[in-house]
Amino acid sequence: MQKRIFFILLLFGITITVKAQSNEFIFKNYDIQDGLCDNNINSMIEDDKGFIWIGTKEGLSRFDGAEFRNFYFTPNGGNTGSYSSLQNFGIDRILLLYNFRLALLNTASQSLKIIPQFKNQQILEITQLNRNLFALNASDHFILIDNQFNIVGKIKPKGKIYSFLFIRKLSQNTFLVGNCFDYYQYDLAAKKLTPFPLDMHKFQKGNFAQFELKFIDEKEQKIYIGDYFSGLYVFDFEGQLIKNYQIGANELSSTNFIAFAKDKENALWIGTHKGINRIKNNKVQIIEHRDENDLSVKSDAISAFLLDKNNNMWIGTSQGISVYKNKLNLKIGSIPIVSKNEVVINSIAFCDNMMYVGSYLDNVYKVTPEQKKADVLKTETRIWGISNYDDILYFTGANPTNEVESYDPAKGKFSKTNFLKEKYPLTDIITLVYKHSNGDFWYSGNAGGGFVRKEAATGKLISYYKDKNGKPLFSSSYYSNVCEDADKNLWFAVNRSNLLLQWNYKTQQFKEINFNDFNETKNHYFGGITGLKIDKQNAIWISFEGGGIIKFNPQTNTIKSYDMARGLNTNYISDIEFDNKERLWLISSKGVGCLDTKTDTFYPMDIWDGFTDIPEHYNVLEMDESRNTMWIGALQKLYYFNPDQVLQGKKVLTKVYLEYLKVNQKQTDISKHKTEFKPNENSLEFRLVAVDIETGKNLEYSYQLKGLSDQWIDLESNRTVSFQKLKAGNYSFNARVRTKGSRDWVYLAHPYSFSIAHYWYETWWFMLLAFVLVAFLIWAVIYYNFKKKLEKQKAVEEERNRIAADMHDDLGSGLTKITYLSQMALQKENNAALLSNIKSTSTELVESMSEIIWAMKEENNSCEELLSYIKLYAQEYCQNNHLNISFDYPEEEMNFEIIGEVRRNIFLAIKECLHNIVKHAEAKNVTIIIKKKATIDITIQDDGKGMTVNSEKHIGGNGLNNIHKRMEKINAQFTIVNDNGTTILFKIPYKNQPKG
Numbered sequence: 004m005q006k007r008i009f010f011i012l013l014l015f016g017i018t019i020t021v022k023a024q025s026n027e028f029i030f031k032n033y034d035i036q037d038g039l040c041d042n043n044i045n046s047m048i049e050d051d052k053g054f055i056w057i058g059t060k061e062g063l064s065r066f067d068g069a070e071f072r073n074f075y076f077t078p079n080g081g082n083t084g085s086y087s088s089l090q091n092f093g094i095d096r097i098l099l100l101y102n103f104r105l106a107l108l109n110t111a112s113q114s115l116k117i118i119p120q121f122k123n124q125q126i127l128e129i130t131q132l133n134r135n136l137f138a139l140n141a142s143d144h145f146i147l148i149d150n151q152f153n154i155v156g157k158i159k160p161k162g163k164i165y166s167f168l169f170i171r172k173l174s175q176n177t178f179l180v181g182n183c184f185d186y187y188q189y190d191l192a193a194k195k196l197t198p199f200p201l202d203m204h205k206f207q208k209g210n211f212a213q214f215e216l217k218f219i220d221e222k223e224q225k226i227y228i229g230d231y232f233s234g235l236y237v238f239d240f241e242g243q244l245i246k247n248y249q250i251g252a253n254e255l256s257s258t259n260f261i262a263f264a265k266d267k268e269n270a271l272w273i274g275t276h277k278g279i280n281r282i283k284n285n286k287v288q289i290i291e292h293r294d295e296n297d298l299s300v301k302s303d304a305i306s307a308f309l310l311d312k313n314n315n316m317w318i319g320t321s322q323g324i325s326v327y328k329n330k331l332n333l334k335i336g337s338i339p340i341v342s343k344n345e346v347v348i349n350s351i352a353f354c355d356n357m358m359y360v361g362s363y364l365d366n367v368y369k370v371t372p373e374q375k376k377a378d379v380l381k382t383e384t385r386i387w388g389i390s391n392y393d394d395i396l397y398f399t400g401a402n403p404t405n406e407v408e409s410y411d412p413a414k415g416k417f418s419k420t421n422f423l424k425e426k427y428p429l430t431d432i433i434t435l436v437y438k439h440s441n442g443d444f445w446y447s448g449n450a451g452g453g454f455v456r457k458e459a460a461t462g463k464l465i466s467y468y469k470d471k472n473g474k475p476l477f478s479s480s481y482y483s484n485v486c487e488d489a490d491k492n493l494w495f496a497v498n499r500s501n502l503l504l505q506w507n508y509k510t511q512q513f514k515e516i517n518f519n520d521f522n523e524t525k526n527h528y529f530g531g532i533t534g535l536k537i538d539k540q541n542a543i544w545i546s547f548e549g550g551g552i553i554k555f556n557p558q559t560n561t562i563k564s565y566d567m568a569r570g571l572n573t574n575y576i577s578d579i580e581f582d583n584k585e586r587l588w589l590i591s592s593k594g595v596g597c598l599d600t601k602t603d604t605f606y607p608m609d610i611w612d613g614f615t616d617i618p619e620h621y622n623v624l625e626m627d628e629s630r631n632t633m634w635i636g637a638l639q640k641l642y643y644f645n646p647d648q649v650l651q652g653k654k655v656l657t658k659v660y661l662e663y664l665k666v667n668q669k670q671t672d673i674s675k676h677k678t679e680f681k682p683n684e685n686s687l688e689f690r691l692v693a694v695d696i697e698t699g700k701n702l703e704y705s706y707q708l709k710g711l712s713d714q715w716i717d718l719e720s721n722r723t724v725s726f727q728k729l730k731a732g733n734y735s736f737n738a739r740v741r742t743k744g745s746r747d748w749v750y751l752a753h754p755y756s757f758s759i760a761h762y763w764y765e766t767w768w769f770m771l772l773a774f775v776l777v778a779f780l781i782w783a784v785i786y787y788n789f790k791k792k793l794e795k796q797k798a799v800e801e802e803r804n805r806i807a808a809d810m811h812d813d814l815g816s817g818l819t820k821i822t823y824l825s826q827m828a829l830q831k832e833n834n835a836a837l838l839s840n841i842k843s844t845s846t847e848l849v850e851s852m853s854e855i856i857w858a859m860k861e862e863n864n865s866c867e868e869l870l871s872y873i874k875l876y877a878q879e880y881c882q883n884n885h886l887n888i889s890f891d892y893p894e895e896e897m898n899f900e901i902i903g904e905v906r907r908n909i910f911l912a913i914k915e916c917l918h919n920i921v922k923h924a925e926a927k928n929v930t931i932i933i934k935k936k937a938t939i940d941i942t943i944q945d946d947g948k949g950m951t952v953n954s955e956k957h958i959g960g961n962g963l964n965n966i967h968k969r970m971e972k973i974n975a976q977f978t979i980v981n982d983n984g985t986t987i988l989f990k991i992p993y994k995n996q997p998k999g
Contacts, residue, residue, distance in 0.1 A: 028290050029298045029615050034323030038071035040064045044319025047309040048089035048097060050110055052660065053694035055309070055317065056097060057324065058086030063108070067692055068699020069720075076115040078106065088129035090137065093150050098137065100126055105139065111674055113663065118152055130170050132178055136191070138170045145170055145180070158189055158196060169216035171226075173240065179226065181216030200242035201226070208233045218263035220271070227271075229260035235273070248280075248287065255280050256289045264308030266316055267329060274305025279318065298615055301325040313696065328611050334649050335613030338375045338641040340368055348636030351625035352389040354396055355412050358627075360636060361386030364401060370641065372630070377641075382417070384408045388483070392438040399433045407436050407446065420446075426466060427452045434483040440491055447495075451480045467513070476513050477504050484535040486543065488557065494543055498531035503545060503555070518545075518553055521562050534579035536587070538600070544587060546576035552589070552598070565598065570605040570743035572596065572701065580624035582646040583631055590621040590635065597650060604745040611697045612649055616640070659704070659740040659751055662690040662722075678757040685729045685759050691722045693740040693749070703743050710734035731761040857907075866897045869906045870933065873913055880914075881929065884921045892933035899993060908969040909991065912977075913943065915962050916987050920945045924985060938975075941989040949981040 034042050040062035048056050055066040063074040063086045075083040084102035092098040095111040105121040108114075121139070128140040132147075136155070139146040144159035145168065158180060160168070165183035173179050176191040179199060184207075186199040203214045211232050218227040225245065226238040234249035235258070248254045255275075262274035270283035278291035279300060293299040300318060307319030318325040340346045340360070346368075350361040358370040359380065367380040367389065384407075387400035396410045405424040410417050423433065423446060430448030437445045442459030453468025453476075469475055482495040482504065491508040503516040518524050530549030537543050543555045551566030551574040566574050575592040582588060587598040595608040608614045620638040627634060627643075635642040664673045665688040666680060691704050704718040710732050718724065724738075737754040741747055763769055857863055857872060874890055881888040901909075913931070920926050924947025932942040963979075970977040976990040 028288075028300070028327060029610055029613075030300050030318070030325040030327050031610050032297070032301045032323060032325050033066075033071070034301065037323075038064075038073070039323060040071070040073035040075070042323045043321055044306050044324060045085060045087035046089040046099070046307050047317050047319055047324075048091060049309060049311045050091060050097060051094055052110075052658070053312065053696070054110070055311065055696065056089055056108075056110075057319070058089050058099060060085045062086070065110075066696070067694045068696040069702065070699075072692075074113065074115075076101070078115050078117050088126075090129050090131045092137075098129060100129060103127065105129075112672060113670075120152065127167065132170070132172050132191075133175055138178070140168060140170070143168065156191070156194055160185065160187055160196065166213060167215070171216055171219040172221065173219060174221070179216060179219060181214070181228070183212070183214050186216070201238060203228065203236075206230070206233065206236060206244075206247075215260070217260055218265075218271070220265060223269075227263065229258065231258050231260075234258050235260065246285065248282070254287045256291070261305055262308045262319075264310055264316065266310055267314045272308055272316060272318075274308060274318070276304050278303040279305055298610060311696065315696070335615075335642060335644045336375075338370060338372070338377060338643070340377050340639055340641065342366070342379075342639075346639050347622060348638075348641060349622045350386060350388040351623060351634055351636055351641075352391045352396060353625075353627055353629075354391045354394055356629075357412060358634070358641075359389055359396055360641060361389045361398070361400075363387075363622075367398065372627075372632075372643070380410070382408055382410070383419075387432055387434055388436075390436055390438075397436045399436050401432050405430060405433070405448075407433055422457070422464060423448070423455060426455045426464065430481075434481050434497075435485060435495075437485045437487075437493075439493065440487060445485070445493070447482045449481045453477075453480060454482070477515060478502050479504075484532065486535050486537045488537055488543070489541045492557070494535060494537070496532035496535045496545065498533050498548060500531060501529035501547060501550065503532065503535075503543070505557075516555070518550075518555075518562060523562060524550075524553070524564055527564070527566075530575075533577055534589075536579055536581055538581065538585060544579060546579045546589065547574070548576065549574055552576060552579065552587070554600075565603075565605075569603070570701075570703075570745070571598075572605070572607045572743075577621065578624045580626050580633070582626055582633055583628055584646070586646060586650075588624055588626075588633055588646070590618070590624060592618055594618040595621065595635065597646070602746055604742055605701075606650065606742070607698065607701050608649070613644070614642075616642070657693045657695040657702070657740065657749060659691060659693040659738055659749055661736075661738070661751065661755055662692040664689055664755070673755065678755075680757060680759045682731060682760050682762040682765075685727075685731075687726045687729065687757075689724045689736060689738075689755075691718075691724070691738050691740070698742065701743050702740050704738060704740050705748075706736065706738045708734055708736050715739075729759055731759045731765055733758045860903070863906065864900050864902050866899050866901050866939070867894070869901055869909060870897055872906075873910055873931070876910070876914065877917060877931065880917055880921075886921060886926065887928045889928075889930050890933075891930065893935070896935045897933070905973045905991070908973050909941070909975075909989070912966045912969050912989065913941070915966050916943050919962050920947060920985070924948060926984060939989075939991040939993065941991065943987040944984060946984045949983075949985045 033039055039057065041059035043060040044057060045060060046058040050056060057064040057066065062083055063076070064071045065074070077083055078101065086099055086101060088100045090098045092107065095109060097108040097110060099106055099108060101115065101117065103125050105118045105124070105126050106115055107118060124141060126139045127142055130138045130140070132138055135150045137148050138158070139148065143164045144157055146154060147156040147158065149155055158170070160180060160182050162185065169181040171179050173188065178189045178191070180187040180189055180196070184203045186201040187196045188199045189196050203212070209232060212230055213232065214228050214230050216226070217229045219225070220227070224240040226240070228236045228238065230236070234247055234255060236247050237245040239245055250256070250258060257275035257277035259276045260273060261276070264272045266272065268283065270281050273280040273282065278289055281288040281290060290300055292301065292303045300320065301324065302320035302322035304321035305318060306321065309317040311317060314329050316327045316329070318327070340348065340362070344365055346365065347363040348360050349363045352359045358372055360368045360370060362368070364385040364387065367382050367386055368377045369380045370377045382398055383402055384398040385401040386398055390397045390399070394413065396412065398408045398410070402408055402419070404419065405427055406419040406421060407423060408417060408419040427433070427448040429450040430452040431450065433446060433448045435445065435447035439445060444457045446455045447453065451468065453466060456465045456467065457463070458465070467476055468480070479497050479500045482497045484496040486494050488494065493506040493508070495504040495506070501518070505514045505516065507514065518529060519527065528549050529547045531547065532545055533548050534546035535543070541558070543557065545553045545555060547553070551564065551571055554563040554565070556562070565571055573591045573593045577590045579587055579589045585600055587600055589596050589598065593607065595614045597606045597608070599606070616637055621635055623636040625634045625636070631645055631647070632643050633646050661673055664671050666684045667686050689706070691706070693699070693702055695702060703720060704722060705715045706718060706724050707713065707715045708726065711726070711729070711734065733756070735754045735756045737751055739748040739750045741749065863872070870892065877888050917929070920929055924945050926945035926947030929943065929945045932944070934940045967977055970989065974992055978988045980986040980988070
């Protein structure tokens with residue numbers, strides 16, 4: 004493999020220097036598979052909030068550390084375009100070129116507009132000259148604008164324009180303009196262009212030259228001019244040549260210079276079509292893409308650079324983005340373990356300033372950390388684990404004699420036990436050796452070996468596996484992890500079981516702890532135990548292959564669970580180890596991490612922190628307290644680092660922003676901190692974003708909507724909050740972000756306040772009006788019912804009074820008459836006439852009483868019953884008075900209601916009319932005609948002599964006067980006509996009500 008790589012290096016002309024530095028430059032890479040809108044990068048910028056904006060050929064991307072958000076603007080209504088020359092233009096504003104048209108991006112409203120005054124002007128490049136001054140390259144001249152788009156000047160060199168013009172900053176108010184061979188200095192204050200003492204004609208080689216002003220280092224006062232044919236020239240500010248870099252001779256990989264940038268180490272990065280040329284201290288380092296190395300630069304076609312606020316170098320390529328973190332390898336070191344066999348380091352021990360590492364069921368290696376040198380220590384045992392007790396190393400694993408081999412580094416001598424083979428006849432691997440604080444040694448072996456304990460005082464061997472009845476004392480047949488607490492109790496674990504085994508020092512009894520018996524983890528899946536450590540407070544920390552980490556307090560029998568819900572990035576933990584500050588380091592299926600046990604904050608590590616190996620290669624952790632160094636055993640390597648250095652800067656210093664607000668699925672302006680929405684604008688969606696370029700995926704969010712609830716709602720990694728059909732009222736939306744597991748929150752700088760208006764029928768004035776209206780209606784109904792009740796009571800009272808009056812008038816006068824006639828009859832002998840009169844009066848009284856009773860009965864309240872009663876009376880009355888009577892009315896139309904008082908008044912009026920005809924008309928025939936029209940029309944005609952209706956006597960007579968009064972009571976009309984007799988006409992409404 005090494006010969007093949009060396010051949011490839013020779014084939015491509017890569018020097019040994021390049022090979023040596025290839026491990027130094029490790030990149031984190033992003034492309035379209037990570038969410039980038041396009042792999043062809045044109046330009047990059049970091050905005051005032053810390054977002055990285057990437058202009059590509061097919062879209063615009065924004066990166067916050069967790070994800071890319073892509074934008075495809077179409078300001079001209081056409082297809083999306085290319086974005087280049089991104090420049091910060093103030094708060095929430097980025098100036099850029101959209102298809103070579105000047106455009107402004109509002110990062111707050113996420114909108115893009117073409118600048119109207121330049122919409123027809125093609126711009127090749129934007130160069131920021133100072134904070135408020137920008138140069139627009141219009142091919143043959145420059146347009147200078149301020150940050151309000153005011154044109155403050157134009158620069159156009161005299162003479163021939165050879166190719167493209169270039170402008171770079173010399174100082175705050177002076178700029179260098181390059182035109183291939185000719186160079187000029189522009190004074191901003193004087194607005195004057197003067198020749199610069201730099202003539203490139205003398206550097207032309209051959210017939211072709213393409214000199215381009217590429218970069219100016221203000222600090223070192225160096226000018227960099229590139230030529231495709233002759234290399235890179237470096238001049239001072241006086242125009243004197245300092246150096247010419249050329250292809251070959253361990254210098255440049257290419258002269259096709261695309262991008263330039265300088266990092267905080269004072270190194271110049273030059274992007275070409277053949278990788279990166281990094282110049283530091285006049286030495287060139289070539290950084291190229293390697294197909295076999297995923298951590299190399301993404302592509303050799305370099306297009307852009309960006310040095311962010313954290314001094315990370317962003318490299319734009321034709322295949323995506325690569326990011327290099329400065330000082331990367333000062334934190335993580337490594338020592339290769341060279342062997343013909345595959346070396347899987349699974350155990351580490353320290354003794355006498357030396358380090359001993361074991362490869363799984365293979366060799367032991369003696370390592371000198373300072374020299375980064377590893378040598379094989381030949382042992383009989385194929386290694387399972389290494390332990391150091393009293394500066395003697397003990398090797399567990401597969402030994403031909405089934406004994407535990409030990410090594411005394413001071414004497415350089417090996418020895419081994421001589422009693423385990425008898426105790427472990429079926430065992431082929433000794434999995435544990437532990438020296439108790441009382442001097443006893445404990446051993447465990449596979450294949451049903453259980454434990455063997457050798458007492459220090461007596462040398463007695465005690466086996467633990469089954470009791471006297473043959474029942475196992477514990478679930479697993481062997482154990483490989485052990486720790487001892489302050490009470491000298493031993494705790495055992497193995498990766499084939501999720502049960503923690505306790506051996507009680509006082510009782511000499513075993514007890515198994517099942518963490519599914521605790522309410523907090525009743526339904527948790529744990530898997531096997533992979534790590535077992537005890538802290539200074541005597542709490543036991545257990546890692547699981549699937550269950551995260553458990554902190555167990557034996558004194559209180561309580562636990563605390565750490566898993567993905569509590570900030571870990573995985574539940575599959577391979578090993579754990581404490582550092583000198585009681586921080587718990589772990590290796591897992593996601594790589595390396597650190598749990599700050601004081602703050603419960605978890606810090607995941609990746610290539611940003613120097614952990615460049617794949618997670619599956621990490622096997623074991625071991626802390627060297629004397630050197631304050633944490634070691635990781637991996638595949639073919641040992642990694643080491645200072646925990647304090649690695650954790651420097653891991654605290655998240657970020658802010659949370661409200662990215663957008665959608666109202667009824669439509670994005671709205673969030674620049675105002677107080678907004679009023681219409682009643683139907685009540686479905687809102689908030690999008691949160693926080694910037695943390697290095698650990699953005701380890702952030703969690705929560706929100707609060709005052710007006711709905713004061714409670715904070717956890718979102719975990721979700722960033723979108725939706726509210727459907729909010730009620731009218733005032734609200735305040737707040738949000739916060741933190742590192743997963745941390746206690747420290749970062750809040751929105753300005754909570755977003757808004758209100759939702761009431762519908763008109765929900766407003767206070769409508770409510771008041773409605774209340775008044777309802778109150779009025781209730782009052783009206785009550786008043787109406789009360790009035791009706793009063794009217795009814797009045798009607799009843801009037802009816803009573805009428806009946807009383809009728810009885811008084813009719814019966815009273817009749818009875819008085821009878822009394823008088825009776826007295827007269829008693830005084831006279833011949834009293835036949837008086838008795839007849841008494842009889843007649845009595846009959847009239849009975850009839851009056853019958854009429855009163857008839858009028859009072861409700862079952863008679865119909866026109867049909869009224870006509871029947873009138874007809875019966877009229878026929879009898881006319882017959883008694885020798886008067887012919889006839890009736891004419893349609894019986895089928897007479898079936899409708901007429902109330903009692905109306906019936907009686909109609910009857911008495913007709914009765915009065917018949918009496919008048921008999922007494923005064925001298926008629927022989929009378930006809931009663933009844934018709935149903937808009938009113939009930941009753942016509943009474945006779946063939947008598949008629950009457951004089953205009954005479955005062957008749958008008959004022961009791962009979963006609965009574966008829967007139969009765970008709971008024973029932974709202975009826977009454978007329979008399981004399982024409983060949985008398986015609987009396989009554990017009991009576993269908994439903995009459997008595998007058999009040």
